Amino acid sequence: MGLYIGLDIGTTSTKAFLYDEKGKIRGGSQSAYALLVPEAGRAEQRPDELLDAVVDAIRGAMQDAKAHADDISAVGISAAMHSLMAVDRDGHPLTPLITWADNRSIGQVNALRKGREAGKLYRATGTPIHPMSPLTKLLWFADREPELFKRAAKFVSFKEYLLHRLFGRYALDLSLASATGMLDLHTLKWNDSALHLTELSPDRLGEIVPITERLSGMDRKLADRMGLHPDTPWIVGASDGALANVGVGALGKGETAVTIGTSGAVRSFADRPATDPDGRTFCYAFEPDRWLVGGPTNNGGIALRWYLEKFVIDEEEGESGDLKEKQALDRIVKLADSVPPGSEGLLFLPYLSGERAPYWNADARGAYFGATLHHGRAHFGRATMEGVLFAVRTVSDALTELGGANRTLLASGGFAKSDIWTQMLADLSGTQVVVPDTYEASAFGAAAVAMKADGAIGDYADMKSGIGILRTHEPDSGRFKTYEQYYSLFKRVYEQLEPVFPEIAELQRGTGVNEEEASENGHSKPKSADK
Structure with a gap:
């Protein structure tokens, strides 16, 4: 076959x-x-x-x-x-x-x-x-x-x-x-x-x-x-x-892949090496005439999952396990959609496990900023989703400075299943967002390399015509204008907190909080490393 x-x-x-x-x-x-x-x-x-x-x-x-x-x-x-x-x-x-x-x-x-x-x-x-x-x-x-x-x-x-x-x-x-x-x-x-x-x-x-x-x-x-x-x-x-x-077919100039699963990443291909004078992004060789430029974020879907597990899911009624988590996720996303862009003045820094691009700061920590008695579960849910996307945009902006404006963002990963979240990305970035129907993009890319090596295709672009489009989101100009104000504030809040992150991180390391949270998030915590 x-x-x-x-x-x-x-x-x-x-x-x-x-x-x-x-x-x-x-x-x-x-x-x-x-x-x-x-x-x-x-x-x-x-x-x-x-x-x-x-x-x-x-x-x-x-x-x-x-x-x-x-x-x-x-x-x-x-x-x-x-x-x-x-x-x-x-x-x-x-x-x-x-x-x-x-x-x-x-x-x-x-x-x-x-x-x-x-x-x-x-x-x-x-x-x-x-x-x-x-x-x-x-x-x-x-x-x-x-x-x-x-x-x-x-x-x-x-x-x-x-x-x-x-x-x-x-x-x-x-x-x-x-x-x-x-x-x-x-x-x-x-x-x-x-x-x-x-x-x-x-x-x-x-x-x-x-x-x-x-x-x-x-x-x-x-x-x-x-x-x-x-x-x-x-x-x-x-x-x-x-x-x-x-x-996902993000092969040409102006085509940028945004992947948000547990963590996240923003990446595009370039025809020559491109490092950032400020050291915000990576540049990795792919083939002798093609380089991958971008940046990973530590906190993607894991931030929303953290919010659900800590503040929502225990209070949800219904089945247990994965079904219960899905019910909670669907509910909080719908609730978040009822809140205006900017979560009525509530910002979330999603750095629950430090951060890689563009700050490369392992001591960065998460924070909600601007909370008042008015803010409820829906606001915190939306702020969490927006915070993840604000972090993604900090990487995307660095790429834009290096290689020109993004014409299209191609979305993949778990977040791409939510049309509310992907529309939010379009509005927050001011860029068209396309959701391809490629299931498991990395596996498909690996198969495409195998096909090229085997002579079944001449170039990866030959596979692009076979990638269907599930949906396309155009940015809303009014929402983008609102998000511009909150995005500027998001970056300034990080800058103000950056000097004190090491102090709180050191206090946490002294209490073993990182180890405890890893165990609570479903990771195994053995008594000793497996040698």
Whole structure:
């Protein structure tokens, strides 16, 4: 049947979908796993648990599509950025997988920012100096675990670990390599300053390959578990962010992808490297003639979910579990729609878990500002939704300054299911918002890369005509004018609070509040890290 598997390895689950050559989904499956928080500021996973999830998701998708091994032309891989783990000479894990959400290297980040090296590294690599970065995680290992640092044969991402288990190669695609903070944007090789800073030689890092790199000769046992032939080609693919742009068709100038799921991101492609003089955005290589420019926000749908869980859902009547949460979400969104833009003078800074772009401030914290006796549940609900979008706009504005105005925002992620929230984005940004019908954009992007590598398409634009449009939102000029006033105030409130964020963050770290909240938000909190 000429089917392509789009594999999307995310932070909390792995998803696999089977696509035909026209981009139509023929089957899919998902397998979840825990995010471990052994202590405040850490966010880890068990690599073999993720490996099992990959196997289960692909096997489930094959069964859902009633597909046979002969039907599969290739597998394309999307993976979350910034993960890191140490392995020994035999490829066995020496550490858990450390995720993008891990903040243990905040001390190394602060030390770097005090010197001139931080600015040089950002301009050379396009990766802001932040605890998410594998570069700063490596510095933490060198400082805090020197014996382990010396003993490790390699430091790799989960995708490299997976491909080594499948094919015996630590293949690292250009896209993920660029997000490590160690790849030079201009030479597309490991940056000398980053290598010197970490005291690593290139042979202790992965093998940089194009995103269309083709691997075959899979481990037979793992192939059998997935229902694939051992000679089924796997295409290395790219990062989930870049592939989400491909998946929604945000390929040209003025086309910007806005993804809001648990977290959020704003991204667009450029034909040359573009770093920000103020360091607000990232710039990652995708292909030799295409770069991904944008910024991630820590607090997307998780902020609204937090509001529901803490202040709404316990008082809701009805069924328990997921259904109860959906009922609460539907109700609060409808209530929020009854409140005027600006929530009648109530602002929400959504920085519940610090912030990445454009501030790169791990100590930022959430705050409601302007609350009065007049404000009720509907106001707080709308302010929470608006706060997430104000944060997204701070990133979008930085991109506009770098590369020109956004002509269209292409929406994806959980928030795109709500026409109220996507219309709010149009009104708040003053830009047309288009909601494509692409289901699971990163997985579709991974399948598109596999199709290109296999010769089924000539370019990603060939897939664009097959992407339907669910709806389009035009901005309301009156609402945009109102939002301009509140957006200006939103930014000033952040600026006023920025000097005191470190003080409250340090007090919270002393009480273990971060660890407690992670546990309450459904993440596993083991007694010790899984070694």
